[in-house]
Amino acid sequence: MSLPSKARYVVIGAGIHGLSTAYHLAKKLKAKGRSAEADIVILDKGRVGSGASGIACGVVRNNYFQPAMRQLMAHSVRVWESDPEAFSYHPVGYMQISPEVMHEGVATIYEQQKAIGYESTFIEGEADCIRYMKGLFDDWQAKGITSVLHEKKGGYANNMASLRGLAAKATAAGARIMEGVTVTGFEFGHNSHAVSAVNTDKGRIECDYVIVGAGPWVRDFWTMLDLPRTVSITGRDGKVHNDIPMWRFWQLEEGVLGVDPGFLTTNDGRMPPVIHVDTDAPLYSDRTGKLITDELWGIYYKPDFHFNGVQGGAMPYKVETPVDQVAIDPYGPQSPEFVSSTDFVDMWTSALAFCHKRFEGKHTQYHDEKSGGIGCFTPDSFPVFDTFRDNCYIIADSNHGYKMIGVGELVAQEVLDEESDLLEPFRLSRYAEGRLHPVSTSPFPWS
Numbered sequence: 187m188s189l190p191s192k193a194r195y196v197v198i199g200a201g202i203h204g205l206s207t208a209y210h211l212a213k214k215l216k217a218k219g220r221s222a223e224a225d226i227v228i229l230d231k232g233r234v235g236s237g238a239s240g241i242a243c244g245v246v247r248n249n250y251f252q253p254a255m256r257q258l259m260a261h262s263v264r265v266w267e268s269d270p271e272a273f274s275y276h277p278v279g280y281m282q283i284s285p286e287v288m289h290e291g292v293a294t295i296y297e298q299q300k301a302i303g304y305e306s307t308f309i310e311g312e313a314d315c316i317r318y319m320k321g322l323f324d325d326w327q328a329k330g331i332t333s334v335l336h337e338k339k340g341g342y343a344n345n346m347a348s349l350r351g352l353a354a355k356a357t358a359a360g361a362r363i364m365e366g367v368t369v370t371g372f373e374f375g376h377n378s379h380a381v382s383a384v385n386t387d388k389g390r391i392e393c394d395y396v397i398v399g400a401g402p403w404v405r406d407f408w409t410m411l412d413l414p415r416t417v418s419i420t421g422r423d424g425k426v427h428n429d430i431p432m433w434r435f436w437q438l439e440e441g442v443l444g445v446d447p448g449f450l451t452t453n454d455g456r457m458p459p460v461i462h463v464d465t466d467a468p469l470y471s472d473r474t475g476k477l478i479t480d481e482l483w484g485i486y487y488k489p490d491f492h493f494n495g496v497q498g499g500a501m502p503y504k505v506e507t508p509v510d511q512v513a514i515d516p517y518g519p520q521s522p523e524f525v526s527s528t529d530f531v532d533m534w535t536s537a538l539a540f541c542h543k544r545f546e547g548k549h550t551q552y553h554d555e556k557s558g559g560i561g562c563f564t565p566d567s568f569p570v571f572d573t574f575r576d577n578c579y580i581i582a583d584s585n586h587g588y589k590m591i592g593v594g595e596l597v598a599q600e601v602l603d604e605e606s607d608l609l610e611p612f613r614l615s616r617y618a619e620g621r622l623h624p625v626s627t628s629p630f631p632w633s
C-alpha cells in the first residue's frame with residue numbers, strides 16, 4: 187500500500203488507542219450517513235502492537251480510587267464485554283486484597299462501585315478475609331490482609347490477540363493501517379497553528395485532523411507539536427507549583443513463572459480472578475530467607491495460557507535518566523536497558539509464595555526471558571485526553587491504558603465535536619485549575 191498524499195484523519199500509532207479510535211470513528215461516521223468522510227489512515231513505525239499494548243499484561247479492572255477513572259473503566263469494560271471473542275477477553279473478575287492502611291480507601295471504591303452498578307463483593311476484617319480467600323484457594327497464607335474487594339466483572343485479555351481483533355474491525359470499517367511508516371514531524375497552517383500535514387520517512391500526508399496514540403513515545407510527539415515541556419499545577423493547598431516536568435518514565439516490572447497455568451486454579455478447578463495483593467507484612471526471600479522489605483509492597487498475577495505460566499508483576503520504579511535522554515527504542519523486552527530487574531524476580535516469586543503455599547520453592551521455574559517495559563507518565567500519573575493546536579487529539583494514557591479499550595470510542599465522539607463527560611476530567615487544564623484527582627494510599631502510581 188503506498189502512502190496517500192492526503193487523508194482526512196491521520197491516526198498515529200497502531201496500539202489499543204489508535205486502533206480503537208480509528209474503528210469507532212469509521213463506525214460513527216457511517217452511522218451518521220457520512221461514510222464518504224471516513225478517510226482514515228493509521229500509521230505505525232513498527233506494526234500493530236509494536237508498543238506497550240503488545241506487551242501489556244492485559245489486566246482489565248475497575249478498582250481505582252478516583253471516581254472519574256472508575257467511570258471510565260466501567261465504560262471500557264462494557265466495550266470488552268461487547269465482543270469477548272474478537273478481543274480475546276477473559277471475564278474472570280479481579281480482586282484487590284489490601285492491608286489496613288488501604289482499608290478505608292478501598293471501602294469507598296466499593297461504595298462507589300455500588301452507586302454506578304459495577305458488581306463487586308467487599309469483605310472486611312482479617313478473619314473474614316482469610317475465610318473468603320481460603321474458600322477460593324485452600325493454600326492461601328498471605329498475612330496482614332484486612333479487606334478484599336472482589337470485582338465480578340473485568341479480568342484480562344490476551345494482548346496481541348485483542349489487537350489483531352481490533353485491527354480487523356478497524357480495517358473492515360474502512361480504516362487503512364500502514365505499518366513501517368515513521369512520523370518525523372508536522373507542518374502547521376500559514377495563518378493558524380493547526381496541523382496541516384504529517385511528515386513521515388515515506389513522504390508527507392496532508393490532513394484535516396490528527397490523532398496521536400503513541401503510548402510511551404508521546405514525549406516525542408509533544409516535542410514535535412512544540413507543546414510546553416513543563417506545566418504549572420495548582421495544588422490542593424491552593425499554591426501554584428511552577429516548572430513541573432510534563433513527562434517522566436517508570437519501568438514496569440513483570441514476568442512469568444513457568445508452571446502450568448492450571449497450577450493456579452480455584453478449589454473447584456476454575457480459572458481464578460486476576461489477583462492483586464498489597465500488604466505491609468514483611469516479605470522474606472523464598473530463595474535465601476532474607477528480608478526483602480518491611481514496607482508496603484504489592485503484586486498482581488494470573489494464570490495465562492498466552493504467556494504459558496502464571497504471569498504478573500510488582501510495583502514499577504522511577505526511571506532516573508533525564509526524561510529527554512531516555513532511549514525508548516528498542517522498546518520492551520528488546521531494550522538493553524529497560525527490562526525487569528533481577529531484584530524483581532526474587533521479590534515477585536517470594537511474594538507469590540507469601541500468598542500461596544503451592545508457590546513455595548517454585549522460584550526456580552521463573553522464565554528466564556527479558557520482560558517488562560517503560561511507560562510515560564503525566565505529572566499526576568493520570569491520563570491527558572485533549573485537543574491541541576485546534577485539530578490534534580492526544581491520547582496520553584499515562585500507562586493506564588490497555589484496559590481502556592473504550593477510550594477510542596469517546597475520543598472518536600469528541601473528534602466529531604460531541605464532548606464526552608467521561609473524558610472531561612482528563613484535560614490538561616486541570617493542572618492549572620487545580621482540578622486534581624484524589625490520591626490513594628496504594629504503593630502503585632496507577633491506583
Ligand SMILES: Cc1cc2nc3c(=O)[nH]c(=O)nc-3n(C[C@H](O)[C@H](O)[C@H](O)COP(=O)(O)OP(=O)(O)OC[C@H]3O[C@@H](n4cnc5c(N)ncnc54)[C@H](O)[C@@H]3O)c2cc1C
Nearest residue numbers: 199201202203231237238239243244245369401587588589
Ligand atoms: C509491561 C507493561 C504491562 C502493562 N500492563 C497493562 C495491563 O495489564 N493493563 C493495562 O490496562 N495497561 C497495561 N499497561 C499499559 C498499557 O500497555 C499502555 O497504557 C497502552 O498499551 C498504551 O496504548 P497506546 O495505544 O497509547 O500506545 P502503544 O501500544 O505503545 O502504541 C503506540 C504505537 O505508536 C507507534 N509509534 C511510536 N512512534 C511513532 C512514530 N514516530 N511514527 C509512527 N508510529 C510511531 C509505536 O510503534 C506503537 O506501535 C502495561 C504497560 C507495560 C509497559
